[in-house]
Amino acid sequence: MATTELQQSSSNLDSDVQISTSGGKHGGWIAFLFVTGTVTGLTLATWGWLANLIVYLIEEFNVKSVDAAQISNVVNGCINLLSVVAAIVADSFFGCFSVTFFSCCIHLLGVILFALTATVDSLRPPRCDKGSPGLCKLPSRVQFAVLYSGLAMLSGGVGGTRFVIATMGANQHDRPEDREISFNWYFFTNYVCAAIASTAIVYVEDNVSWALGFGVSVLANLIGLAIFLSGRHFYRPDKPQGSPFLDLARVVVACFRKRKVLLSSGSEDYYHGYNGKAKQVAATPAKNFRLFDRAALKTEGDLKPDGSIAKPWRLCTVQQVEDLKALIRILPLWSSNLFVTTPIAIQSSLTVIQALTMDRHLGSHFKIPAGSFQVVIFISTSISVMLVDRFLYPIWRKLTCRTPTPLQRIGVGHAIIVLSMAVSALVESKRLKMAHDHGSNVVPMLALWLFPQLVSIGIGQAFHFPGQVSLYYQEFPVSLRNTATAMAAMLYAIAYYLSSAVIHLVRRVTGWLPDDINKGRLDNVYWLLAVLGVLNFGYFLVCAKLYKYQNNADKERDASDSGSNM
Template sequence: MEAPSEAQISRRTGGWITFPFIIVGLTLAFGGLTSNLIVYLIKEFDVESIDAAQITNLVNGGGSLTPVVAAIVADSFLGCFSIIWISSIISLLGAILLALTTTVDSLRPTPCEVGSTSCTPKPKIQYVVLYAAIVLVTLGNASLRSTLATMGANQFDKPKDQGVFFNWFFFLPFWFYYYNVSWKAGYIICVAANVVGAAIFLLGTRFYNNSKPEGSPFTSLARVVVASIRKRKLPLPSTSEDFYHGLMLVEPSKTYRFLNRAAIKSAGDVKPDGSTAKSWRLCSVQEIEDFKTLIKILPLWSSSFFLGTTIGVQGSLSILQALAMDRHIGPNFQIPAGSMLVFVMLSTALFLALFDKFLFPTWKNLSGKSLTPLQRIGVGHVLSFLCMGVSAIVESKRLNVAKSNQGSIIVPMSALWLVPQLALVGIAEAFHLPGQVSLYYQEFPITLKNLATTMISVLVGIAFYLTTALIDVVRRTTTWLPGNINNGRLDKVYGVLVVGGVLNFGYYVICAWFYKYKNMKEVVDHSDSPSHE
């Protein structure tokens, strides 16, 4: 990936000098707290496999929606820096509680074989502490990651540098997610990693470019809706002098013209000093244009709901597949089932590096154009439904082996067969995740930058809840997902997702075709000869 220049490093605040404190702190703080949650629930708390997958999806969904609240609080009251250290404390408390469930006798579950009918019921206090720990870790990590993304991007002035930062932001944390140690040692390492990560972040305090809270952007968005409704009967003026411009002279666009009524000046709306007298009756043209920007990008954003759903299904159900397969590599080593997802992370990390170093520069040399965020997202869509196709084929083979070995819980088929589909998920994420973050951050107005970085989190959160709903519908209407997936038809679930992915890609293409970049020069990284997609 592109290295920072000396001029960038020499800045007194902000710039690349902040990079190691933000990224290293991030990497350690996210040290695998919930990466093996689904296996922990099944193995240690005897939760039924599909139920454990559903709980994990709900946790991931909640963790992805939390950043919206964090962004509102950061913008309105505390700022990014305060949210980050508060979130670090919350995450640390959760990590400590998780560690206690593996070390304190009254909180540590008694070992019980999966599927056994003679297991001793676990005390309720164990589940209370477990779920409290999961909630704290989820809230802390989710708020921390999203706010760090915004704060990190705010350290740079150029969109190109911000793009490089986002690539590293997705790349570096992946290497520290999984441990091949006992539950006790693993969660104690997580506690230590949280402490060290927070300390490293705080060491960089004097270098950070901290922006002060300027109020929640959601308030101005709501004001546009209210003001346009209240003035819906007013005729639209023909000249811009009749519109309220505030501090910035911006011409109202002709799209969604009904919203322009929110900026029409009427008696008593404006004070003698030029400020608004009734903020919920009059908005500036700039506020209206900001709201229009959000409306224009929503169809593109919604097209990724199903994209995230396929990734959610893949992530949870692949672990269940791995639990029912031979995970040995040699006679003395067995891959932890939850750690199979490390192939997704490694694939994403590897291809992010390859893209930044080779693919994107080569593409620009051959075509004369930079690969735009919309193109990156589109490739991610295609790879996603191709991944579901590979998953269906592999699962069909696994089920055939299971039928030939009826009565065996562990199918004599290597779990490494899952690597190609997991690698495809990682490559898809390497295309579409940075592409979406860059698109939202570049296209959104300055007042909505924190909202821009949470758009992807909300998308992923909704996708995980859709994943939960989809699995629930499949369980209620078919026999494809029983407690023992060897008796089910997971291959048909993947097949349905292939069809859904193709249809969703068609919807995305339509949305992308009609979308017009607002900041095209930024999208092409300030190329000498900007081009249009």
């Protein structure tokens, strides 16, 4: 999840940064230091509660394990969906600073509310008696209302800052190479802080107290917000430029309103822009999806005497029409990626449940928190991205004299992620066998057996998600590049919601996912995901074979740049 979501920020750079460069004291590395400090505080605060959410729901709110995984999936889906919304709002209306400040405050309130649920006994139900798990008391309506209110504020706060603050950091620089360095530091800061929070803060929550762990998150949020406000005199002001999604909506509306108008083959009959100047003038509309060409077809009353558009929702430029077509052309590839992300979302939550039933001791005194196992994915992805960029791609270029295309990278990621589902199934089969042999809730099997499936997921993400970002950025029209990789964040949002639907369907149709997974067949769930992954990989290969790169002239350069910037 982290790789896809962090990469989205780079695509927002071009439009969200129509900045005022007046005044040498504004922007630069001093301003970026304040942004980095803000990211540090907010990331520590976020992963302080998010990494251990499933365990908190199970142990403190008596939520069933699979239900807790479902809630976690919904929360992650909301975070990714709201990230797209926040980016659009920042671009269109309020700018980066206002959206980041408001989101920081919302997140702070959410963390404080979560800390209260861990501190005030009346805000959570009595803890379960481990000897009589069937007698656990469920939370009351008031307790559920407080819990879900906190989760709503936390989701909105994380979603509102995750990509907007990254773009704001890059906005402080004029030179492209400085912007690339700023993004590299942003990636590094996020991974390091996520790893620290998922280990240190989660350890405090599991071994000292939940209240203290959430208190650390509150403090980190306060420090991040204070650093952010301290740098307000150094930040460059950004000016909202409007969202291209509004232009796409106009194309659809204009096409519908002119659905009875006959198409023309003459270029002069289509509108190319005011005074003949569009953002990127296309001579004639492309031959595919011609029904949308009606939106750019000039009819009586569409233009003012000076040549500008009289009715924006009835006439669009040719370029706006081509922008919409570009989105439609890439949708099949996008949908194939959706069914790769969904198994990852399912596995990320079920792995925590597996870890709770396994021996998590390292030595006689240290016990790995179940919520910390996601750190393996962070580390694996980070190391794999570095190795792929510095070693694998250069070897590929020497052997083939070509740079790997985005589709090739995505394909390799597909295959490795499908393999990880098979590895997960094999590990779970071994865990279930030991559970049945020993007949205990905690299986005498080291939780380190979960590492292979987590490492393989990280390796797959190192290929798959950067390839996605590169593809969207390269193939989308220039006018849409500022929000191109919002498609990747939207992918994650839908995947988490879809994963909840898949788990719910499996529970209704089969007996594979009872509340006690030792009595179920989680291995069958993983095998099902592996089989669906193989079928989806075939679908991806068909889509990739049929897809024609739209920006052939830039393909090699863009692919090379994408690889070198990771």
